[in-house]
Amino acid sequence: MRAWSAAAAIGLAAGCTALGFWQAPTRAAGAEPAYTGVVEGYYGAPWPEEDAVQLLQFLRRHGMNTFVYAPKDDPYQRADWNLLYPPAQLASLRRLVQAAAALHIQFIYSISPGLTITYSRPADRAALIHKLDQLLRLGVSTVMLSFDDVYRGLDAADRARYGGDMAYAQADLAAYVLARERRAHPSFRLLFTPTVYRGVADNPYWDSLRRHLPPGVPVIWTGPATLAGTITAAQAEQVERWLGHPLIIWDNYPVNDYTYILDKRPRLFLGPLTGRDPKLPRVVAGYLFNPMQQARASEIALWTGAEYLAHPGTYRPQAAWDAAVRGIGGRAAQALAAFARYNATYYHDNTPPAWLTREVQSFWRQPAQEVGAQSALARTFREMRGLDTALAKLPDPRLYREIRPWSAVLALQGEAGSFAISVVAAARRLGPAAAEDAAYKAAWRKLSALVRQVDACKESVAGGAIPAFLHQVLAKVPVPAGITPNDAAQPSPT
Incomplete structure (x- = not known):
């Protein structure tokens, strides 16, 4: 059962409209998310305007209706929330x-004042x-008031008014914003x-x-964790009951900002x-995906x-993925699919792909006469070396430019891997004489240099x-x- 029934909505509307707090529920029970x-x-610079517009077009083609602007490194969105945008920005x-409006996409602006605001201060x-x-x-008509990742406590003025209750301070500010803006802008x-x-x-x-x-204000939730491996409908319904407000999922997939920040890899x-309950979209007011810094690759x-x-x-992840790769890759779809195989591990499972682990294990089990160019691992290294050239034929050149740092790394790793196999073959062929x-x-020195480049x-x-x-x-x-x-490559940090 959803927390916001029609009867409850009518009762709340009668009690709160005069105060300017009321927002109608965003959807009926069991309907598609609003x-x-x-x-x-993500944490990072906003997408280039061209990429953001293409993403809006993507949303329209794929039946989605909402775009929330909330890049953490737009200073006017977060750090300098209290400053007006200069003319160019x-x-x-x-x-x-305007592009969103033309495509019938809801444009929502997220503002994040929590780093510096005094909630009760009239000037703020x-x-x-x-x-x-x-x-x-x-032309913005919907605003997301955001306090995610705010770790500072309340200052003296706010403690005097709200005690130590951060949620109360934030909710009181939300009530003020909603009442004030509703008077001037009924929508x-x-x-x-x-x-x-x-x-x-x-x-x-x-x-x-x-x-x-204020009643009726939808609240964001990322799931059981910030980066949730699974999210169930039962969890969402329970959290919505605890919050007492409609719930919007902020799904942190496929966001990758933390890979830049935490391990700098x-x-x-x-x-x-994967890992999403089939019933989940029908029990929440909204469902939003947080993409990567790479807008085109996120598609x-x-x-x-x-x-x-x-x-x-009826969602089948593999079938949907196959369709995505074909639709985005065009004549380079096969190369894009191969490239994606090397870039599909997620935060909660950063182990190497199982197929690659099997190839490495099989390589080491091969007899001396079978470690050459015909092994499965050798074929994989040849594929890695050639992918960058094949990916250059992608229909979208901006997508290629986004992923090229990784395709270049794959090409280098493929070159080093191929050469490593030849060194292993030579060592087995020469036996104890290899050292002299x-x-x-010379081959060993070259391999060591390649490994340093890879590292x-x-x-x-x-x-x-x-x-x-x-x-x-x-x-x-x-x-x-x-x-x-000094001649030897040091062990890899990974």
Whole structure:
């Protein structure tokens, strides 16, 4: 059962309209979500305008209806929330709002004042309204008031008014914004991203939101974790009851910003959406995917997400992914599919692809006379070396430019892997004499140099399987006579 029945909605409307708080429920029980689409909510610079417009077109083609503008590194969205957009940035934002309107896509602007705002301070409230009015003049009618990743406590003025209750302070500001903007703009709508936006356990923060956030304001939730491997309908329904507000899923897939920030080994996530309950879209008010910093490459995963939202009961991840690769890859679809195989591991399972692990294990089990160019691993390395050239034929040149750092790494790893196999073959052929063989010594030096190049690459592919294999080779084959420690590649950090 959904928390917001029609009878409850009527009762709340009667009690809250006069205060300016009421927002009608976003959807009827069991209907499709009112908000489906993308939240550009990663840590990083906003997409180029051309990419954002293409994403809007993508949403329209795939039956989704919502775009939330929320890139954390737009200073006017977060760090400098209280400053008006300068003319050039405002003009670009206006064009994006107009493009969304022309495509019948709901454009939602997320503003994140929590890093510096004093919630009860009149001047800060006035600055927030002034900023929102600038956006509303562009044609924005829905705003997401966001407090995700706010770790500072309340200052003295706010503690005097709200005690230590952060949720109360945020909800009170939301009530002020909603009442103030509704008077001037009757169509104004508000969404709310809480500081506690994940988990499946009631808590004091949610209890305060339940009591203080204006009724009918949808609340964002990322699932049982920030990066959720699975999300069920039962979890969403329970969380919605605890929050006492309609729930919008902010699904952090295929976002990859944390791979830049945490381990500084950027990764692409090109696999299909998995682990989502078929019933989930029908029990929430909205479902938004948070994409990668790479807008064009994100379309592979987003295509599968759109299929899931359109047909959750019959969604098949592999079939949806196959269709996405064909639709996006065009004449280079086969190359794109192969490339995606090396870039499909997700945050909660960064182990190398099982098929690649099997090929490496099989290689080491092969007899000495069978370690050459015909092994499955050797064929994989040849594929890796050739993918970059094949991907250059993608219909969308901007997609190729987005993924090229990773395809270049694959090409280098393929070259190093192929050469490593030849070194293993030479070592087995020469036996103990390898250590004194001049040609072997030259090959070993070249391999060590290639491994150092591979280790210097910051982009990660295939769960680090190939660098690990290369270091295995250096550890297993004889070290030539006269080699100093400086000549040898150091163990890979991955």
